[in-house]
Amino acid sequence: MNQGLAELGRFAEPSLYILASLADGPKHGYAIMTDVESISGQPLGPGTLYGALARMEKRGLIEALEPVDRRRPYRITGLGATTLRTQLEGLAGFSRLGLDRLRGASR
Amino acid sequence: MSRLVDLYPKAWRARYGEELEDLVAARPPGVGGSIDLLRGVLDAHRHPELVDATAASPTGAEPVSRQRYEDLRVARRLGIGAWIGAVAWIFAWVVAAQGPMVGTGDDAYRDGMAAMPLYFAALILLAAGLVGQMIRLPARARVARFGAFIGIFAAPIWGLGPWLLLFAAVLFVGLLLLALGAWWSNEWSGLAALAVVGSTVIGTVLVAVALLVGFREPLGQAVLVAFVTLLTLNWLAVGANLQRLPSVVDIAPAVDDPVTEPAPA
Numbered sequence: 262m263n264q265g266l267a268e269l270g271r272f273a274e275p276s277l278y279i280l281a282s283l284a285d286g287p288k289h290g291y292a293i294m295t296d297v298e299s300i301s302g303q304p305l306g307p308g309t310l311y312g313a314l315a316r317m318e319k320r321g322l323i324e325a326l327e328p329v330d331r332r333r334p335y336r337i338t339g340l341g342a343t344t345l346r347t348q349l350e351g352l353a354g355f356s357r358l359g360l361d362r363l364r365g366a367s368r
Numbered sequence: 369m370s371r372l373v374d375l376y377p378k379a380w381r382a383r384y385g386e387e388l389e390d391l392v393a394a395r396p397p398g399v400g401g402s403i404d405l406l407r408g409v410l411d412a413h414r415h416p417e418l419v420d421a422t423a424a425s426p427t428g429a430e431p432v433s434r435q436r437y438e439d440l441r442v443a444r445r446l447g448i449g450a451w452i453g454a455v456a457w458i459f460a461w462v463v464a465a466q467g468p469m470v471g472t473g474d475d476a477y478r479d480g481m482a483a484m485p486l487y488f489a490a491l492i493l494l495a496a497g498l499v500g501q502m503i504r505l506p507a508r509a510r511v512a513r514f515g516a517f518i519g520i521f522a523a524p525i526w527g528l529g530p531w532l533l534l535f536a537a538v539l540f541v542g543l544l545l546l547a548l549g550a551w552w553s554n555e556w557s558g559l560a561a562l563a564v565v566g567s568t569v570i571g572t573v574l575v576a577v578a579l580l581v582g583f584r585e586p587l588g589q590a591v592l593v594a595f596v597t598l599l600t601l602n603w604l605a606v607g608a609n610l611q612r613l614p615s616v617v618d619i620a621p622a623v624d625d626p627v628t629e630p631a632p633a
Contacts, residue, residue, distance in 0.1 A: 290391045306401050307391050308408020311384050315418040331390040
């Protein structure tokens, strides 16, 4: 049931950050933007943010909640959490592999 | 920069537009952010499948029924009629200004009767635009609807003759109620309401002063030109919001999806 993020093209990396941002609870667009920027250290433009949100919502990775004023919070779904976990475990494995090789090379 | 959001496809704006406008208002994008927004616009046009065209706006606007949509299309045509009325209004006064002089000396006056058909048509078309407003405005916009309602009757009667100033006054009161009520109900933009209120109030004050003080020519004529020009904004404003049709139509499925036969083992 897992879906990779690679098919999202240029939205894959922002989507991963957005999923990570939503992992600790629902957030609306502005909160996601500031949180992602603090996580990644890179600015996240409004066009990219909503392009990624639309794709993730379409794929069932996130879901929109009832709006509060003009702001609508988004929540990560079970599928989104699974996808995030898979992606992060893949990155962790890659990280371990790279670090092990660096350690091996330095001996 | 929030105007960049208007470049997104209609269905996309219906779904994400308010959120994005709020985001842009809370944190105005710089040059980089604006370029990113433009890329988002292009992406949204390239991928319309990302947004369900039948989805309701997430922040309150409900999808309209097919019947309501058709009604709003009628209102839009009436709004176009109001715009044509603006042209008729200006031409009526131009024709009146070209009329022949009748009489001599202090009793001389310009005969503007040739302009009467245009003048009447202009006010009938304004009334048509007000009918469009009655169709468009929701029941909760009571003040605006009341203003449009009295305007529908006052406009054609004033169209019978410019000297019927009592009906002009009633029409102006109706227009003011319409503009302020529609703005208060979030149905008109502040700019449209300001155009109607400003032009009507200033135009009325100008003519009232001209009538009371009795401006000498050419000042009196200049006041008349200003009055006519200002009032033209009413026709334009009445037709303006009628041009916006909802992008979201509630489409009920006509038939159930056919049941797929299971593949043979």
